[in-house]
Amino acid sequence: MPSTIRDVAKKAKVGIATVSRVLNNSPAVSDETRQRVLNAIDELNYKPNLIARQLSIGKTQTIGVILPYLTLPSYVERLRGIQSVLDESNYDLILFVAEIPSKRDTFFEKLADKSRADGLIIISLPPTDEQAERFIHENQPVVLVDAYHSRLSSIIVNDIQGGRLATKHLIELGHKKIAYISDYLNTPFYPSMQYRYKGYRKALEEEKIPYYQKYHLQGDRGRFYAQQMTRQLLNLKDPPTAIFAASDTHAIGALDVAQEVGIKVPDELSVIGYDGIRDAEYVNLTTIEQNLFESGVESASMLLTMLREKPSDVYKAELSIKLVIRNTTAPPPNPDNHNL
Amino acid sequence: MPSTIRDVAKKAKVGIATVSRVLNNSPAVSDETRQRVLNAIDELNYKPNLIARQLSIGKTQTIGVILPYLTLPSYVERLRGIQSVLDESNYDLILFVAEIPSKRDTFFEKLADKSRADGLIIISLPPTDEQAERFIHENQPVVLVDAYHSRLSSIIVNDIQGGRLATKHLIELGHKKIAYISDYLNTPFYPSMQYRYKGYRKALEEEKIPYYQKYHLQGDRGRFYAQQMTRQLLNLKDPPTAIFAASDTHAIGALDVAQEVGIKVPDELSVIGYDGIRDAEYVNLTTIEQNLFESGVESASMLLTMLREKPSDVYKAELSIKLVIRNTTAPPPNPDNHNL
DNA sequence: TTTACTAATGGAACCGGTTCCATGTGCGTA
DNA sequence: TACGCACATGGAACCGGTTCCATTAGTAAA
Incomplete structure (x- = not known):
């Protein structure tokens, strides 16, 4: 029912590749063609399908946040910090609350590969060596907050x-x-x-x-x-x-x-x-x-940096206390x- | 790098359709074949790609939750209730915090179609008639909590x-x-x-x-x-x-x-x-x-019901107060x- | 005028699943 | 013995994007 990129291409009398270029702001499109495409998009009320895009580029544009409780204000404050950063980015936030330890393991397992999230922020839940190894092996970027593991990036407080x-x-x-x-x-x-x-x-x-x-x-x-x-x-x-x-x-x-x-x-x-x-x-x-809020901000910023720059080393940051x-x-x- | 359904098919010497059937517990697979496929999955450490599945079946298996603040405990309590229900389902929760009114409109727009979420729970943010119309037009299931609109389902308190x-x-x-x-x-x-x-x-x-x-x-x-x-x-x-x-x-x-x-x-x-x-x-x-917790539980249950049964009418529930x-x-x- | 290069563009393949449809096999029944 | 049907199964098309690569046109250099 909703129109696709091929509908737009047909309407604008261009190829699908060109429509895709317009959508992604590629400079390799002439102004005139671009305008035709934009008009067609408008007329058809076309909205690109996110899932198709994700499959194609192999990214979910989503960050997973795993935390133990929503009942304590300190977690919520950290979450707020994370949320505030992600909100300015193109990433969505999927939330996992591991109220019992077995959930934690389930979530770690479920999110270990990149098929649900491009990266993870894990609050107060230190992974085992085996779990950490898994993240590294799957190449899944992880930032730990209020938890530490030598092989993973972390934001900690002394x-x-x-x-x-x-x-x-x-x-x-x-x-x-x-x-x-x-x-x-x-x-x-x-x-x-x-x-x-x-x-x-x-x-x-x-x-x-x-x-x-x-x-x-x-x-x-x-x-x-x-x-x-x-x-x-x-x-x-x-x-x-x-x-x-x-x-x-x-x-x-x-x-x-x-x-x-x-x-x-x-x-x-x-x-x-x-x-x-x-x-x-x-x-x-x-x-x-x-x-606390700041720790969320820092962790999200760190993760976004990791996604951008794919560093080989892990980052370690220590937040000050007073x-x-x-x-x-x-x-x-x-x-x-x-x-x- | 990660193995795909075709790798599994090759290894198990079956067709991809059969692998898919095994993954989806279709009864139309003989026990012997099923076992061969399961072994192959195991050996290759195969994990189905969620995005591909989502694209194929046209669903995101995700519920969007939009709320105005994370700073007040009442919202967090409702969120907890929602989370507890979704946790038992196959749906993930993406969170949107609309701290300023313009964000609310952005989120409503962004989530109006089904490309990011299969359904929405909106807390304390009544949509305009136009926005409500949009949800209906896009066939996007919505449950309002602590907000009301005649054309959308809601959980309210008197x-x-x-x-x-x-x-x-x-x-x-x-x-x-x-x-x-x-x-x-x-x-x-x-x-x-x-x-x-x-x-x-x-x-x-x-x-x-x-x-x-x-x-x-x-x-x-x-x-x-x-x-x-x-x-x-x-x-x-x-x-x-x-x-x-x-x-x-x-x-x-x-x-x-x-x-x-x-x-x-x-x-x-x-x-x-x-x-x-x-x-x-x-x-x-x-x-x-x-x-509050219950209102979250109710809204999530209602939404899951709507996703399952695709009712033509809207649901209205009133929670008791004491x-x-x-x-x-x-x-x-x-x-x-x-x-x- | 020919050659070389750049810019703009389209087609096809691809991402990794699901599913429709066709095929083959074995069995009970006319 | 032939027919019909159910059961397993495989192949191809499809979901809707992105991107590689080939093609064409236009322009500058030789």
Whole structure:
């Protein structure tokens, strides 16, 4: 029913190759012929068939994005960044949400070859060596965000550094009883939680602050479980004076509980988050800000560059982080712990 | 480089048609032949080319989703619902975010014909008559969510009813000074805000509560502007005793300000939201809950049904809403306004 | 005037699947 | 024994673009 390039060619009394040239802005067409073709296109209300074009040139003009969750704002922020770049390009975005680990493997498999997407952006889902090998073998360009593999390009944040920075901030304020709450550290998703934890341990060690097992809690993902962990911490005989939450979502859960039980933040309890989601600003949360939106922008730009230039090496970029001090951290309540 | 159906045919010593039959589980292949083909596929590590298939059958196996923002949780929730259904189907999801109105038109135009997607789900972006006509003419299946057009299928919420319900709840608690805050009502996005407002007016009228212009504020989208509007309301000489916020995001902004200026919710000020996003539960917000995730599920299911059954009529579904009473609404402070 | 080169153009092959249609084989039935 | 039919199967055409290559015309150089 819809008209094809051959209809246009017939109407304009030219060959199909010429129509194709006009469509692709080839200079090798005379102005007069071009105009005839354009008129014919107009009259027939012709729209080129994208699929046919894709088959012919062997590209999908599509970028696949794979991420673990849509429920957490940090992923959505990254996605927004990606989307904003792709929107300016000729690439469409297909979205895959791998809420359970088996999906991740399915998606990796499904997208390994180029038949669905010309390239992939993978957020917080580190591929196995075997999977990475597959991408390389199939020549499928991949950019990892918040995940790392030596053979693939990536945009990462120095989470050890970030964890250290957050913990140091609390130590400098005079805290000694510093808790760390996070997702389960051994999940395949969100490996950065582990690095943040390493940074936490490192800072404690450097500053000769003892580490207490009881101040280190892990739980299921999300604000609700962060609340539970916080309750547990605050119920200790010797509760922490500060909580380093491995994500802003965790931190907000901690703030919920503080408010609920009437503990004043930051006077009685300091809370520092990590990520820099929008809500962090709203609740005035001190946090380690990694520019999430920017990480999406960077990853998409990197991938587009790779598609354009087909580099033989992988790209590695590290995004900067910064400590943003707001109103949820302060020196601990008992003055004998203060710095001078 | 990758092997094709002809390679497989050669290896298995069969015709290409037979290979195709095996790929498509046609019963018209003998077990023995089928096995030979499967072995060949295995040996060659053959993967069918999706694009070629799409061109051949004239379908993209892709659903386009167009939504205005990724910044607000309500859209993301709907998207999640859509995603969860599509994930179980053979359809991929291409995402288009129309942050500015001109993008909306571009996307509508780009996706009007079937060359990029077999069907569309459009969230909160009502098409013009002309655009709707275009979809119909191109035979492009469309499901609108939180938007309405008589000639297109849609999943809507009775927002007038919802606005009425919220307002009545406040009135029944004894409030007479009830404010309404929302986005600008005349934006092309999020037309439901208007209906909620109508419901608000209707309830006031029915209960013979006077409407005051000063209690009706509009502003830019988002929590921040909701905060501003709330400050403005609370600074009135005769401030409202209750605020009906047109979205939970607005309501949360209102709660921020109440806390900031030390006004107790719900004792001194009642706040009711609308939507039922996750955060509403966290902050214990009384709200009109429309099942956002469910609306996504429903729209995707509807679209898949349409693709399967090619109905001549449009589908219209209305999702139910319910009042969820939590801890942000209570009778107004001065007792003389109470019900008996 | 012939030759050489460039510019504009058309036809055919190709991308890798699906599917229509023709062919061959084996079996039951008249 | 001949006929008809169902079942497997293969070949070719097709989907609608892109592109290689050949052809023609026009112009500058020899």
